[in-house]
Amino acid sequence: MKIDRRSFLSLGVGFGAGIALSPLPWKLTDDSSIWTQMWPWTPVPERGESRYVNSVCTLCPGGCGISVRKVEDRAVKIEGQKGHPVSNGGICLLGLSGLQLLYGPYRVKYPMKRREDAKRGQGKWQKISWDEAMSEVAKKLGDAKDKTACIMDSDKGTVPQLFKTLLTGLGSPNFMRTPSVEDSFELALLKTCGYPASAGFDLENADFVLSFGAGLLEGWGAPVRTFKANSLWKDKKVPVIQIEPRLSNTAAKSDKWIPVNPGTESELALGIAHVLIKEGLAKAEVSDSFKKIVSEGYAPDTVARITGVEAGVIVGLAKSFAAASKPLALCGRGKGATPISLNETLAVYALNALMGNINQEGGLFAVPQPDYIKWAKTNSNASVSKLLYGKDASLKALLVANANPLYSLPDTQAVKTALDKIPFIVSFSSYMDETAQYADIILPNHCYLERYEDVPAPAGYHKPLIGLSRPVVKPQFNTKHTGDVVIAIAKAMGAELPYDSYETCLKETFGDTWEAFQKDGVLTADFTPPAPSGKIELNETSLKPVALEGESSAFPLVLVPFDSMRLSGSSIGEPPFVIKTVDDTILFKNDICIEINPKTAQSYNLSDGKYARLTTPKGSAKVRVHLYEGIMPGVIAMPRGLGHTPGFTGNDKYLAGKGVNVNELMGSAECPDGLNAAYGIRAKLERA
Amino acid sequence: MGTEEKQIKHAADHAAEGAGGGPILFFIIGLAIALGIGWIAFPKALYSQKQQPFDFSHSLHNGLVDNGCESCHFFREDGSYAGVPKLAQCIGCHEDVQGSTPEEKVFVEEYVKKGKEVPWLIYSRQPDCVFFSHAAHVKVAKMKCEECHGPIGESKNLKPYEQNRITGYSRDIWGQNIAGIKTHTYDRMKMDDCADCHKERGVKASSVQTERDACFVCHK
Ligand code: SF4
Numbered sequence: 040m041k042i043d044r045r046s047f048l049s050l051g052v053g054f055g056a057g058i059a060l061s062p063l064p065w066k067l068t069d070d071s072s073i074w075t076q077m078w079p080w081t082p083v084p085e086r087g088e089s090r091y092v093n094s095v096c097t098l099c100p101g102g103c104g105i106s107v108r109k110v111e112d113r114a115v116k117i118e119g120q121k122g123h124p125v126s127n128g129g130i131c132l133l134g135l136s137g138l139q140l141l142y143g144p145y146r147v148k149y150p151m152k153r154r155e156d157a158k159r160g161q162g163k164w165q166k167i168s169w170d171e172a173m174s175e176v177a178k179k180l181g182d183a184k185d186k187t188a189c190i191m192d193s194d195k196g197t198v199p200q201l202f203k204t205l206l207t208g209l210g211s212p213n214f215m216r217t218p219s220v221e222d223s224f225e226l227a228l229l230k231t232c233g234y235p236a237s238a239g240f241d242l243e244n245a246d247f248v249l250s251f252g253a254g255l256l257e258g259w260g261a262p263v264r265t266f267k268a269n270s271l272w273k274d275k276k277v278p279v280i281q282i283e284p285r286l287s288n289t290a291a292k293s294d295k296w297i298p299v300n301p302g303t304e305s306e307l308a309l310g311i312a313h314v315l316i317k318e319g320l321a322k323a324e325v326s327d328s329f330k331k332i333v334s335e336g337y338a339p340d341t342v343a344r345i346t347g348v349e350a351g352v353i354v355g356l357a358k359s360f361a362a363a364s365k366p367l368a369l370c371g372r373g374k375g376a377t378p379i380s381l382n383e384t385l386a387v388y389a390l391n392a393l394m395g396n397i398n399q400e401g402g403l404f405a406v407p408q409p410d411y412i413k414w415a416k417t418n419s420n421a422s423v424s425k426l427l428y429g430k431d432a433s434l435k436a437l438l439v440a441n442a443n444p445l446y447s448l449p450d451t452q453a454v455k456t457a458l459d460k461i462p463f464i465v466s467f468s469s470y471m472d473e474t475a476q477y478a479d480i481i482l483p484n485h486c487y488l489e490r491y492e493d494v495p496a497p498a499g500y501h502k503p504l505i506g507l508s509r510p511v512v513k514p515q516f517n518t519k520h521t522g523d524v525v526i527a528i529a530k531a532m533g534a535e536l537p538y539d540s541y542e543t544c545l546k547e548t549f550g551d552t553w554e555a556f557q558k559d560g561v562l563t564a565d566f567t568p569p570a571p572s573g574k575i576e577l578n579e580t581s582l583k584p585v586a587l588e589g590e591s592s593a594f595p596l597v598l599v600p601f602d603s604m605r606l607s608g609s610s611i612g613e614p615p616f617v618i619k620t621v622d623d624t625i626l627f628k629n630d631i632c633i634e635i636n637p638k639t640a641q642s643y644n645l646s647d648g649k650y651a652r653l654t655t656p657k658g659s660a661k662v663r664v665h666l667y668e669g670i671m672p673g674v675i676a677m678p679r680g681l682g683h684t685p686g687f688t689g690n691d692k693y694l695a696g697k698g699v700n701v702n703e704l705m706g707s708a709e710c711p712d713g714l715n716a717a718y719g720i721r722a723k724l725e726r727a
Numbered sequence: 728m729g730t731e732e733k734q735i736k737h738a739a740d741h742a743a744e745g746a747g748g749g750p751i752l753f754f755i756i757g758l759a760i761a762l763g764i765g766w767i768a769f770p771k772a773l774y775s776q777k778q779q780p781f782d783f784s785h786s787l788h789n790g791l792v793d794n795g796c797e798s799c800h801f802f803r804e805d806g807s808y809a810g811v812p813k814l815a816q817c818i819g820c821h822e823d824v825q826g827s828t829p830e831e832k833v834f835v836e837e838y839v840k841k842g843k844e845v846p847w848l849i850y851s852r853q854p855d856c857v858f859f860s861h862a863a864h865v866k867v868a869k870m871k872c873e874e875c876h877g878p879i880g881e882s883k884n885l886k887p888y889e890q891n892r893i894t895g896y897s898r899d900i901w902g903q904n905i906a907g908i909k910t911h912t913y914d915r916m917k918m919d920d921c922a923d924c925h926k927e928r929g930v931k932a933s934s935v936q937t938e939r940d941a942c943f944v945c946h947k
Contacts, residue, residue, distance in 0.1 A: 041749065049750035053757025060758075061765020062905045066773070069901075070893040076856050079895060083855045086810070088803060 087111035093120050093560050095494045095506035096134045097487045099607065100193070100219075101125070101261035102497030102504075103134055104560060107488065107511040114138055114488060114512050119263070124504060124561060125497045129263040132617050133607040139614035140486060141515070145470045145685060145694075147483035148516040159459075160477050169519060172482055177531040179463045180209060183435035188213035188426055188461075192441045192610070195409055195495045197541075197548055201525040202440065203417035208534035213421045213434070217442050220375035221498070223714055227384040228405045231392070231574055236405035239501030240369060242268035244401035247363030248279045249311075249356070251304040251387055254373035255279070256288040257602040260499030262374075278363075280356065282307060282348075285601060285634070285676050286669025287373075297356070301599055301674055302584045302718045303346040304370065305383035307353070308390055309333050310342030314357035315393050322361075323395035329575040332582070333389075345584070365401030366394050372718060373602030375498065376447070376679065380585055380716035382577055389575050398568035404501040407566060411495075411505070412548055414537055422713060423448065427457040434460070440467040440484070440521055443610030445474040446683065449705035449717065450657050467521045470611045473684060484521040489514045491545055492522075503564040507556055578711055588706040589656045589721025596639070598655055598675045599719035600701045606680030613680070615693035624665045625678045631660070631698030634667040634676040635724075643724055650727040653677075655720045657706045660699040661727055675722060677701045770905040774889040774898050780845050781833045784883045796872045796880055808861035811847050814838060848888035850899040851876060851916060858947045868928070877913035921945070 058064060091106045096117075104123025108116040117137050119130035150172035157163035167175075180187050187209050189202045194216045203214050216222075224238035242248075242265065253259045255269055269292070272279055281293035282304060290296040299307055313333045315321045339350035360366045368390040372379060388403065396402025426434060427444065437458070448454050458464060458477055466478035469486045484490065487508060494506040522541030529536050538544035546553050549562070556562045587597065605620045607613055613621075624632055633653060635645070645651055647666040652659060653675065662677070670676050681698030708717035792798035799812045809816075817839070824835045838845050853859055864870045872880070889898035901907065902915035909915045912924070924930075925940055934941035 043749075046749050046753045049753035050757040053754035053759075054761040055757075056754075057758040057761025057763075058765055061762055061769070062907065063765040063769045066769075066901070066905065066907075067893075070773075070891060073854055073894040073896070077854055077894070088809070089805075089807065 084110045084113055084115045089115075091118075092509070092511045094488070094511055095508040095560065096130070096137065097492065097494055097508050098133050098137060098140075098611075099131075099258070099262065100221075100498035101131070101263060102494050102500070102506045103130060103261065103263045104506065105130060105134060105137075109511065112512060114141060120560075124502075124563065125261050125500055125506070126263040127267065129267055131258075131262050131266075132605060132620060133614070134263075136614040136616035137488065139616060140470070140611060141488045141512070143614060145611065146486065146516060147469060147471055147475065147481050147518070149518075150483065151481045153479045159464075159479070162476060164481075169482075169517075172480060173524060173527055174531065176465055176480060176482065177528045180205075180436055180528065181532055183209070183463065185210035185213075186433055186435035187211045187438065188215065188421065188434050188436070189438040189440070190215040190217065190423070190427075190442050190444055191439075192217050194420075196493045197412060197545055198440070198492060198522050198525070200412045200415040200417060201522055201529070201536075201541075201544070202438065204415055204536065205525055205529045205532075205534060207417050208529060208532065213426060214417070215421050215423050215426060217444065217447060218378050218423055218715055220371035220378055222378045223371075223381060223384040226381055226712060226714065227388055230381075230576065231385070231388055232397075232405040232569070232571060233574075234405070234569075235408040237408065237496050238499065239404035239406040240367060240499050241401050241404065241501045242367070242499075243271060245272075245365050245367035246275070246277050246401065247360060247366040248272060248277060249360055249366065249368045249390070250279065250281050250283075250289070250293075251308060251368065251370040251383070252281075252283045252372045253369040253375070254287060254289055254371075254602050255281075255369075256292060256604060258374035258604050258607075259289075259369075259371055260375070261497040262604065264497070264500070278359070284599065284671050284674060286667075287601065288604070290669075297348055297352065298671060300345070300347040301597055301671070302587070305380065305386040306337070306342050306584065307346045307348060308368070308370075308383070308386035309337040310339055310346070310348075310353045311357045311360065312386065312389050312393060313337040313342070314339060314354050315361055315390070318357070318361075320357065320361035321393040323392060323397075323571075323573060325389060325392050325573045325575050329389060329577060332577055332579065336582070360390070361394065365396060365399075367391065367396065367402060373600075373679070376602065377449075377718075378714040378716060379718075380710035381712040381714055382582060382710065383716070385575055385577055392571060392573060392575060397571035405568060405571075406496065406501060406503055409495040409503060409505065414544075414548070416535075424707070424709060424713065424715065428453055428707065432460045436463040436465070437461045438465050438467070439474050439478065441610070443468070443472045443474045445477055446472060446700060447610060447702065449702045449707055449715070451700060451703040452658065467524070468610075469518065471685060472610050472612070474610075476684075482521070482524050483516070483518040484524075485510070485514045485518045488512060489518070490520050491542060493545060493548070503566055505556075505562045507560050507562075509560075585708045585710060585716045585718065587708055587717060587719055587721050591721060594655065594721035594723045596673055596675050596722045596724060597719050598653065598677060598704060598722035600679040600705065601634075601676045602679055606678060612683035612685065612694045618693050618697065624667075626681060626698050627663050629696050629698065630663040631678065631681050632665040633662045634665050634670045636670050636672040636674070637666045637668065638672045639675075640664060640666055643726065645724070645726060652725045652727040653704065653722055654725070655704040655706070655722045657720065658703045660704060662699070674719075675724065677704070766905065773892060775892055777848055777888045777890055779848055779885045779888060780838075781830045783830065783885050785879055786881050786883050789880050800872075802862060802866070806862045806866075808865075811849055814842070814844050848890075848897070850886075850888060850897050852897060853900065853916065854894070854896055856946055858945050868930075874912050875916065877911065918945075 087110050089110045091108055093106050096103045096105045103126035104120030106118045106120040107114050119128040121128040150167050150169055151164040152167045154163040154165050191199050206214055228236040255265050259265055279293040280295045281290040282297045282299050283290050284301040316330055339353045343350040368387045370387040391403040398404050445454055464478040466475040466481045467484050468475040469484045475481050488511040492508040494508050520541050549556050645664045649664045651662055651664055653662045679701050682700030683694050685694045706720050707715040710716040801809050803809050821835055821839055824832055900916045934944050
């Protein structure tokens with residue numbers, strides 16, 4: 040037999056037929072298709088028992104109830120908690136993405152100390168033990184004594200009270216809260232109602248909403264609650280009037296948008312008050328001094344000239360406001376991340392007061408400050424403007440907790456200069472945020488899903504309420520509860536504190552109510568608000584629009600920051616899920632976009648998508664032009680919440696290098712009552 | 728070589744071919760090799776064999792418990808199915824060594840005492856893209872465990888776990904028969920097997936929206 044080419048062919052054909060008659064091809068096809076549907080590198084949660092843990096989200100002042108789904112020890116999803124008094128099952132984008140802040144690469148995993156050979160902000164750290172870290176801090180604070188300061192995002196609740204107690208022990212009054220519209224509300228309510236209170240708005244029961252720049256759909260108040268109220272208004276056909284220089288989402292979804300010259304909201308409010316008083320539409324009495332100022336100086340024609348809103352519109356607004364049975368006036372720019380002037384707050388308060396809706400259903404409530412923390416020994420209260428922007432260079436130590444001043448305060452350069460003068464900075468951040476990077480030592484807190492904390496007074500909520508944030512998962516890293524750290528440091532320094540650990544402190548603070556608090560996750564209290572006095576005293580020395588920084592000759596334009604629901608503005612920055620949702624009219628690839636009216640753009644010969652250099656007296660940035668009819672000519676709007684510089688290795692592509700932090704360009708304009716009421720800053724634009 | 732001679736040679740070659748020698752033989756050889764590969768070598772190569780951490784007798788345990796399979800493979804309070812028992816369930820009886828088997832000793836010493844979960848290899852684990860509710864089948868449709876899992880409750884030993892090298896899943900999903908032929912309902916656990924049974928029992932309305940069987944009933 041001869042073996043030739045044909046033999047091989049036959050062998051091949053036979054082999055082929057044999058394979059086709061075997062299960063091999065079919066089985067391989069099946070297996071490979073299964074393989075492609077389940078890439079082995081796609082993470083799949085472990086199987087096991089699933090359950091929900093209820094807690095409170097503390098990523099913003101909203102205080103929403105959350106339900107975290109866990110499979111065994113792993114948290115796999117954050118949902119809104121049904122029936123929660125503030126958020127009733129709702130949750131925002133940031134809250135939903137919180138797991139990326141728990142398991143993502145942003146965490147500070149152990150205590151760290153800046154290396155001796157490194158300057159601040161160089162990112163050179165050495166790992167140290169908790170004992171070393173805490174004794175070093177105790178020693179430094181012992182040296183700094185009353186020259187120690189602390190900055191936090193809130194001054195309510197047990198953790199801020201522990202810090203205040205620590206400071207008081209050191210003889211220091213220097214506790215600062217990051218400025219926000221809460222400052223304006225609290226000051227206005229103290230002056231009008233006479234007791235320390237937070238502003239609460241009974242949104243759900245109002246039947247006419249007049250909003251002076253409040254970003255109802257941009258994250259104002261407790262964002263989820265405000266969104267829900269807004270839907271309710273739509274269902275009940277409650278008119279929403281938005282007064283704002285820019286066509287924001289809130290303005291676009293409102294029943295009427297009234298563009299107003301930036302910074303003249305208080306004049307408009309006083310103009311409306313003028314009509315209410317003159318036409319006898321007021322339903323309640325207010326102080327004579329207020330009536331006098333308003334009647335003399337705020338006739339619709341005068342106000343029309345200042346605000347750019349026609350006199351007829353002002354009268355119409357006043358009449359429809361008065362015609363409603365439960366009208367509600369709101370204020371606070373955007374999310375309320377910056378204060379507004381006291382006069383603006385008082386003017387809007389006055390509209391509510393004239394309608395007799397203070398402490399009434401559907402109205403504005405002066406909710407008394409929580410006073411459940413009986414052990415606190417504090418007399419601390421200081422302002423950022425004095426300690427951080429002022430000339431005073433005597434601070435020796437700064438404690439930073441739940442705050443990121445280097446990112447979130449206006450005029451980044453000035454803040455940096457202030458920090459440079461402070462020899463010792465301690466950060467308690469769970470994340471490598473801008474201020475943590477600039478610290479000398481980091482004592483990382485457990486992340487918000489790993490720790491207990493009482494969360495009093497959700498922003499804008501109209502009843503006294505405390506939420507309980509509790510550990511959903513075990514701490515993932517070598518972190519420590521800041522409460523425990525402060526107690527330990529305070530004890531090491533000989534301060535008198537009745538507790539050894541934060542958990543006992545929390546439990547004993549709540550005493551008999553602790554069990555119910557644990558069970559329900561919220562504590563509410565009844566309060567009978569005192570009858571309003573009608574006292575409203577405007578500060579006459581500041582009855583003129585806030586003067587912005589910068590000469591109008593050199594800086595012909597006005598830059599205003601704006602908020603977006605998709606940019607959290609949180610100190611940590613946006614987790615990947617969130618940043619992916621940001622519009623390309625806000626962030627185009629990695630470039631920040633500014634909104635500019637086509638008319639203004641024309642005079643600079645700029646077209647859509649072109650690059651420009653935006654300069655203010657404080658700084659300068661390269662920006663991309665987005666032509667937008669919804670912004671007034673002469674005004675430029677820039678998104679707030681971009682430009683984070685995460686300081687962990689691996690340079691995260693979701694957070695790093697995205698746009699510019701608008702605070703680098705912003706300055707301050709203090710109203711005579713000490714509130715930074717800068718709604719913007721003067722600016723100029725050049726083609727780049 | 729003369730012309731005649733050449734012709735003779737040619738004829739001889741032809742004769743051989745005509746008798747079906749070369750090509751057919753080679754065809755058959757090829758066929759045989761391929762069949763051998765496809766039916767015998769391939770299944771051997773496709774699956775790797777793994778041993779369970781230690782042996783376990785279902786029949787022994789079945790004789791000792793009151794509630795059949797559900798004594799250990801139970802439904803949780805929320806209705807979800809717990810699957811293979813965790814240490815927490817076994818500890819009830821096996822806090823200390825009870826009997827005399829070497830396996831139990833391994834279990835108690837290596838796992839119970841150390842508080843370590845047993846890394847059981849699960850024969851019937853479906854791929855991750857499959858959503859399967861035991862409650863719907865056992866509680867609602869009142870199916871017996873054996874219908875899908877076979878008489879595992881009577882087994883005295885644990886067979887080796889065969890893992891598909893491509894997909895990583897157990898051989899029991901496709902079934903022991905490489906051709907996919909089954910004689911019992913529990914021989915295979917592929918989608919077609921689910922579908923067959925659904926069809927047979929007239930399970931049509933498993934999707935509330937379409938009132939039909941729908942992809943997303945199992946593939947969420
Ligand atoms: S609104 Fe604020 S508190 Fe509520 S879920 Fe979102 S980030 Fe959390």
